[in-house]
């Protein structure tokens with residue numbers, strides 16, 4: 001069993017896009033300060049690092065899953081420059097009310113559970129919005145609401 005950190009993406013890992021804008025290109029994907037360092041610390045501490053992200057722009061036809069995946073390959077390659085990596089990224093591409101995976105629903109967490117042997121009692125959900133906190137609570141891991149991933153990680157690792 002592995003301890004895991006579930007991370008929101010937009011507003012935590014990368015700067016939030018303007019309202020009604022979606023990040024479809026790596027050039028618009030701005031990794032926030034401290035994020036590579038925070039993820040490296042989680043890797044080194046033995047946490048699975050799992051991103052769970054709502055991307056309803058896909059359902060709205062504003063971006064494609066291929067574009068989302070291109071952005072995620074860019075993210076991984078930038079993290080790699082710092083010796084950090086994300087173990088898996090799960091995306092909800094659906095609109096409100098169309099699925100059971102859009103946070104605060106927990107479908108993305110259940111997908112992760114199929115791929116990894118997760119010890120929920122030692123796991124966390126970190127995000128910048130109430131829906132992240134609600135999803136973490138519903139799934140049964142400890143939630144942290146923050147704008148700074150590094151701060152949250154330092155708190156977690158300090159015990």
Ligand SMILES: [Mg+2]
Pocket residue numbers: 008009010011012127128129
């Ligand atoms: Mg967010």
Ligand SMILES: [Zn+2]
Pocket residue numbers: 091092093094098099100101102
């Ligand atoms: Zn969904």
